[in-house]
Amino acid sequence: MTASRTWTAWSCTVRLTVDDPAVLGAACGELKTLMDRIDKAASRFRPDSEVSAVNSRAGALVPVSRLLVDLVDVSLVAAQMSGGAVDPTVGAAVIAAGYDADIETVRRRFPQAPHDPKPVAGWQEVRLNRKLALLGVPTDCALDLGATAKAWTADRAANVISKRYGCAVLVEIGGDLRAAGTPSKPWVITVAERAGEEGVLVTLAHGGLTTSTRTVRRWQTPTGYNHHVIDPRTGLPAAGPYRTASVWAPTAVRANTFSTALVATGDAALGRLKLAGHPARLVAEDGEVTELAGWPTASRAA
Template identity: 85%
Template sequence: MSAFRTWTAWSCTVRLTVDDPSVLRAACGELKALMDRVDKAASRFRADSELSIVNNRAGTMVPVSRLLVDLVDVSLVAASMSGGAVDPTVGSAVIAAGYDDDIEAVRRRFPQSADEPQEIPGWQQVRLNRKLALLGIPKDSALDLGATAKAWTADRAAMVLSKRFGCAVLVEIGGDLRAAGQREKPWVISVAERAGDPGVLVTLAHGGLTTSTRTVRRWQTPEGHAHHVIDPRTGSPADGPYRTASVWAPTAVRANTFSTALVATGEAALGRLTLAGHPARLIADDGEVTEVAGWPAASRAA
């Protein structure tokens, strides 16, 4: 028998499900505490976060916590794995596009003009001294860990909670899910572009399942809609062939690396996904669905 609790944080829905109802309250407390630590370390929207301090002191090496070291390290691995499609140095470009506050606050400014596309310095320019816990970025640049920090938190929480409480756990933070622990039957997941939309049902026994889309975190500008997924090649919101991508991988970070890359750079990321062999479901601008690399053919409309 499973039990779950749902709440809102980080401008998205958080859901924690466990197959031992007696541990739900304690597990929720652990997840909220972890999310609070990650927020204080890596939020772009908090002036007092470590990430904001690093961005404000761009051009210098800044002492940071081990948690932020881990989060930046994960983002750099994702950048390398994706061939630069998922680049943490897109922070200035995200801000230039208009995403400089909580998404609801951004939408209330309607309509707003976007600034000129920003040149992306590139993830290779990030200086991370893991031993001394020092972090530096190029002058006039900014980091944005949104593509990996949420997935890392889902991974970390699922693994820690399943071991601590000795039960199967499913953590969902926005479009990033991670299953951990042994369960008699797999979790049944509805995969959709947006919460409440019709989706497809798939089963998830372990690993990560993520959905990246440019249809949710978007806002109106005089030039049309803008969104938060930046193509590092142009410094502008992505306009490739895929508006949404759902990917399964052994971890949520790995799944989100590929799902974000597919939305950000389109066909350029498809070859890497094929080589990795991760199942994926892609939705084109016109709504056409493509399922690749073993996405379950038995998936059906929810």
């Protein structure tokens, strides 16, 4: 028997499912506490967050918590793994595109004044002293950990809850899912471009399953729509061949690294995905679906 609870946080749907209903309340408390800690450390939208302090003091080394050290470390590993396609220094470019507040606030602002694109400093320019817990970014650079922090949270929460309460657990934060423990039968997941829309059904017994898309967090401008996925090569919202990418990998962070890279840089990330051998479902701009590396053969155009 399973039990599930759903709520809204970080401008997305959060869902926690366990196979022991007796622990659901405590497990939800664990996830909410973790998300609150990460929000205080890494939110770009909170002026009192650690990331905001680092960004406001660009050019200097700033003392930070061990939690933020871990989150930045994960983002740098993802940047290296993706060949720079998933770059935590896109913050200034995201802001220039118009995403400088909660997405609902941004959407209500139309029409927005156009902004010039901001070059991306590059992840290699981030200075992280892990031993002393010091973090710095170059002048005119801003960190945005959104591409990895959400997935890391799903990974961490699923593992902690499963071990602490001895249950199988499925954590979903927006498009990032992580399964941990040993369920009596695999979880059945609907993979769709947007929450609530028709999608395809897949099963997930373990590991991470993430969907990255430029069709959800987007907003209207005088010249069309912008979205939050930045191509680090241009500093502009990505305009590659794939509007959505869903990927399975052993962890949500690894899955998200590939799904984000595919939307951000398109075919430039495809070779890395094929080399890694992770199952993936790609949706092109015209809705054509491509399935790779053993993705269940039941998909159709979105």
